[in-house]
Amino acid sequence: MQIGKRIHWLSWLLLLAMTLATTAQAQLVVDIPDGRPSAIPITVVPFAWESAGFPDSTDLAEVISNDLTRSGQFRGLPRNDIFERPSRGAQINFANYRQLKQDYVVVGRVQDGPDNTYRIEFELHGVLKQDEQLALAISGRPGDLRASAHQIADLIYEKILGVRGAFFTRIAYITAKRQTDNPEYAIWVADSDGFNPQRIVWNSQPFISPAWSPDGRYLAYVSFEHGGQSIYMHEVSTGSRRRLTSFKGINGAPAFSPDGRQMALTLSKDGNPDIYVMDIASSRLTRLTNHYSIDTEPTWMPNGQEILFTSDRAGKPQIYRVPASGGNTARVTSVGDYNTRANVSFDGRKIAMVQGNKNVYRIAVLDRERSDTGTVRVITSGPLDESPSFAPNASMVLYAAREGNRGVLYAASADGLVKQKLTFGEGDVREPAWGPFRPR
Amino acid sequence: MNTSVRALLIALSCAVAVGCAKKEVRPEPPAPEPPPPPVQPQTQPAGDNWTDVALLGSKPCLVARTAYFDYDASNVRSEAQEMIRCHAKWLQNNPGARMTLEGNADERGSREYNLGLGERRGNAVRDLLLANGASSAQINVVSYGEERPVCTMSDDSCWSKNRRTEIVYTVKQ
Numbered sequence: 001m002q003i004g005k006r007i008h009w010l011s012w013l014l015l016l017a018m019t020l021a022t023t024a025q026a027q028l029v030v031d032i033p034d035g036r037p038s039a040i041p042i043t044v045v046p047f048a049w050e051s052a053g054f055p056d057s058t059d060l061a062e063v064i065s066n067d068l069t070r071s072g073q074f075r076g077l078p079r080n081d082i083f084e085r086p087s088r089g090a091q092i093n094f095a096n097y098r099q100l101k102q103d104y105v106v107v108g109r110v111q112d113g114p115d116n117t118y119r120i121e122f123e124l125h126g127v128l129k130q131d132e133q134l135a136l137a138i139s140g141r142p143g144d145l146r147a148s149a150h151q152i153a154d155l156i157y158e159k160i161l162g163v164r165g166a167f168f169t170r171i172a173y174i175t176a177k178r179q180t181d182n183p184e185y186a187i188w189v190a191d192s193d194g195f196n197p198q199r200i201v202w203n204s205q206p207f208i209s210p211a212w213s214p215d216g217r218y219l220a221y222v223s224f225e226h227g228g229q230s231i232y233m234h235e236v237s238t239g240s241r242r243r244l245t246s247f248k249g250i251n252g253a254p255a256f257s258p259d260g261r262q263m264a265l266t267l268s269k270d271g272n273p274d275i276y277v278m279d280i281a282s283s284r285l286t287r288l289t290n291h292y293s294i295d296t297e298p299t300w301m302p303n304g305q306e307i308l309f310t311s312d313r314a315g316k317p318q319i320y321r322v323p324a325s326g327g328n329t330a331r332v333t334s335v336g337d338y339n340t341r342a343n344v345s346f347d348g349r350k351i352a353m354v355q356g357n358k359n360v361y362r363i364a365v366l367d368r369e370r371s372d373t374g375t376v377r378v379i380t381s382g383p384l385d386e387s388p389s390f391a392p393n394a395s396m397v398l399y400a401a402r403e404g405n406r407g408v409l410y411a412a413s414a415d416g417l418v419k420q421k422l423t424f425g426e427g428d429v430r431e432p433a434w435g436p437f438r439p440r
Numbered sequence: 441m442n443t444s445v446r447a448l449l450i451a452l453s454c455a456v457a458v459g460c461a462k463k464e465v466r467p468e469p470p471a472p473e474p475p476p477p478p479v480q481p482q483t484q485p486a487g488d489n490w491t492d493v494a495l496l497g498s499k500p501c502l503v504a505r506t507a508y509f510d511y512d513a514s515n516v517r518s519e520a521q522e523m524i525r526c527h528a529k530w531l532q533n534n535p536g537a538r539m540t541l542e543g544n545a546d547e548r549g550s551r552e553y554n555l556g557l558g559e560r561r562g563n564a565v566r567d568l569l570l571a572n573g574a575s576s577a578q579i580n581v582v583s584y585g586e587e588r589p590v591c592t593m594s595d596d597s598c599w600s601k602n603r604r605t606e607i608v609y610t611v612k613q
Contacts (some may be wrong), residue, residue, distance in 0.1 A: 049516060180591075206587040208551050228582050250559055253552040266552065272563075273556045296555030310553055316512075319551055341550035343450055343607075354550050358511065361549055384594060386550055402547075431551070 011276060015388070023234050035063040036417040038428040040070060040100045040160065045078075048087035048109040050117055056110075060120065063149035064106065066193065068157065071395050074415025077102060089123045089132055097127045104133075106156060114137050145359050146195060151440065156305075157209055162260045166391040167192050169172045172200070172219055173409060177427035187221055189236055192219060192391075193435070194409075194422040200236060214257045219433075220244070222256035231265055233280070244278060253297050257304050257324070264288075264298035264307050265322075270333040273311050277324060288322050289329065297341050300324070302348045308332060310340040311437040313349055319353060335367065335376050341387065345394035352388035352397050363388045363399050365414065379416025389434045390414075398432040447468050467611055490533035501526035505607040510598060511546075515558040516568055524565055525533045527607055528572030535575070538611040541565050546599035551585055558583035565605045580610075 019120060045066040047118040049055045056161045065076030077100065086092045087109045095310045096378040097105050108122030118138050124134035134155060147168060154165030177184045186202035187210050201207070205224040219234045229251040234241040245251045249268035254257040256263055263278045267285075275288040275298045289295040293313035300307055304324060311320050311329075314368045319342045333339040338356035345351075348368075354363035355378060362382040391397070397412050407428035422429075444468035488495065496502050505527075507520035516524065531537050543562030562581035569579060591598035 033577075206584075208555075208585070208587065224461065224584070224587065248553055249581070252555050266556075268556075268559055294553060294560065295554050296552045297550060310550070312553075317549075338549065340553045357551055384548065405592055405594070 004371055023316070036413070036415070039073060039418075040104065041076050041077065041100075042069070042104040042106065043077040043082060043097060043100070043102045044106040045082060045084075045086055047107075047120070047122070048085070050109045051112045053112065053118075053142075056142070058145035059147065060108065060145060060152070062112070063193070064131060064153045067150060067153035067165075070193070070411055070418070071157065072415065072418030073157070073161060073395065074096050077142050089135075091124055092125060094127055095128045102127050102189055104160065108152075111204070117141055118145070120152065122152055124159060138166065146191060150191065150193075154353045162394050164397065164437070166254070166393040166395060166434075166437065167394060168438055168440070170216065170438070171432055172212065174207050174208070174210060174430050174433045175427045176407070176430065187219065189219070189435075199421060201234060201241075208431060209431045210431060211254050211256060214258055214260045214432055214436055216436045216438060220256060222252050231263075233263070244280070244283070255299050257300050259303055264294040264300060266298065271340055275307065275322065277307075286326065286381065288324075299342050302346055305403075308342040308344065308351065310342070319351070324336060339364070343388050345390045346392055347394065350390070350394060352390060354386050354388065359383060360384055363397060363412070365397070378412070379412055379414070379417070380419075387431045389432050391434050392437045398434050400430045400432060456585055470475065474479065474566055484554070490529060491578050491613065496530070496609070499526070502530060504538055507561075507605045509603040509605070510555070511599070514557065514564045518562050521568065524568045525572045528569045528574045531575070531578050532573035534613045536576075536611060538578050538580070540580045540608045540610055542588070542606040542608060543581065544588055544602055544604050544606070545586045546602040547586045547589065547594065548599065551587070555583050555585035560584045561603070561605045565607070
């Protein structure tokens with residue numbers, strides 16, 4: 001009798017939880033086209049809730065499956081096609097998954113840990129050999145379930161592909177609501193899938209160019225709040241911030257060095273935009289370029305020895321490089337009339353950029369892995385794509401696109417074969433910046 | 441009664457419609473620029489008092505405050521040159537006058553490069569003002585890049601309106 005009552009009560013909570021889950025999903029529109037044929041088929045079975053506590057609204061399996069699918073490397077079996085609910089390896093009927101042409105099955109369960117924590121046990125099984133490839137447990141506090149799911153997706157990704165996953169990371173982006181009586185520009189930080197957005201700073205004047213510090217503690221950005229531009233360095237967790245520059249003219253394009261001690265930036269205080277490097281502790285500036293053209297958008301090579309930047313010194317904007325301590329510049333891009341806003345992969349092998357002609361602007365990736373000059377692959381279709389930002393493992397590229405009158409963000413696999421639109425509430429969304437790996 | 445209710449309803453729906461229409465128009469700035477005025481004769485007719493502040497609001501070449509630019513270009517088009525010369529003369533005759541030149545770009549391409557383009561367009565107008573008698577202490581250049589469009593459709597007609605330098609007097613005389 002009492003048990004029956006409890007089950008009744010639980011089922012109501014489950015229903016409530018499912019409703020909440022649906023509401024939370026609404027902020028993110030999943031839009032995955034056919035993807036690539038080589039994507040690895042994987043089934044993430046809904047995890048069993050074995051905790052005595054109220055079921056959480058987070059659908060762990062869905063978060064994990066969406067993460068893996070969004071990367072373009074995997075194809076998660078749609079929920080409707082999952083017809084049984086094993087939660088342990090021994091319960092998996094492998095023949096069924098062979099029939100569904102699945103390569104991997106993930107099962108798991110949520111249990112209670114000590115001191116108001118939960119413990120998620122999960123297993124990764126290969127379908128062909130019916131072998132257990134991973135069996136791990138992750139603990140966390142209530143409210144961290146999505147974070148745990150992203151960490152599980154990272155572990156699965158790494159086990160199968162041999163590359164660290166980048167789902168348990170954060171992204172920063174800018175929103176603009178201009179067509180109202182009270183225009184508002186804001187910088188946000190969210191999970192890599194767009195969930196848990198937090199407004200970091202906002203103003204009636206624009207913000208542009210958010211950039212992460214390598215430890216993920218700070219965001220640097222450009223604010224127009226004082227009329228012209230100022231560059232700020234803002235601690236994400238506390239909200240305390242420091243104004244780094246507010247010179248006459250342009251103060252733009254901040255970029256932390258890989259060791260986090262220096263900031264490359266653009267200043268036009270001496271007449272026209274040039275690249276400078278600031279020692280953050282002392283605020284001492286070193287000028288790297290001195291040319292009457294527009295030099296801007298500095299970005300560091302991962303070794304910290306070289307800086308890439310945009311310059312129109314040859315007439316049209318192209319990507320150049322200069323030693324971080326100063327010296328001779330050299331042109332990097334050779335194809336096309338308009339190449340700007342370089343973003344470098346963690347290993348320095350790939351450079352994403354905006355490649356344009358008069359009316360179409362797309363994201364291109366210069367791959368220098370195979371040859372010195374490299375091969376260029378256009379990975380988006382335009383017409384107004386901008387602000388490419390690699391995931392810390394370079395598997396994906398975030399970028400901004402315009403649809404109708406609105407700015408939206410896309411996450412694309414690095415080869416461009418899979419794209420997912422991330423939609424956040426109202427207004428323009430722009431300038432995504434993918435944050436670094438977080439400590440596990 | 442029926443009629444008054446209907447009248448009220450019509451009034452309400454008008455209010456709603458106006459509200460909606462207004463919202464659509466919002467992206468335009470509060471004071472849209474009039475189309476470029478006809479070119480003024482070089483010699484000013486006698487009687488123009490170039491220290492009379494009313495002139496700023498009445499003389500067409502001083503009322504005009506926006507210079508437009510071609511794609512990825514910062515050379516001042518011939519149609520804007522007379523207007524800029526007019527403002528240079530105002531600055532020359534009113535040494536206390538101060539202005540900010542706000543340079544802007546259209547939305548295409550990257551934001552920071554467009555910030556550079558906007559500054560270049562502001563500087564192009566500044567240089568022409570200086571060449572015609574203004575003094576550098578009177579002029580401040582600020583770039584807004586692509587952040588302050590006056591028109592938000594992604595097409596040529598909007599882009600051409602957004603590639604501009606706006607003259608904003610901070611001190612008129």
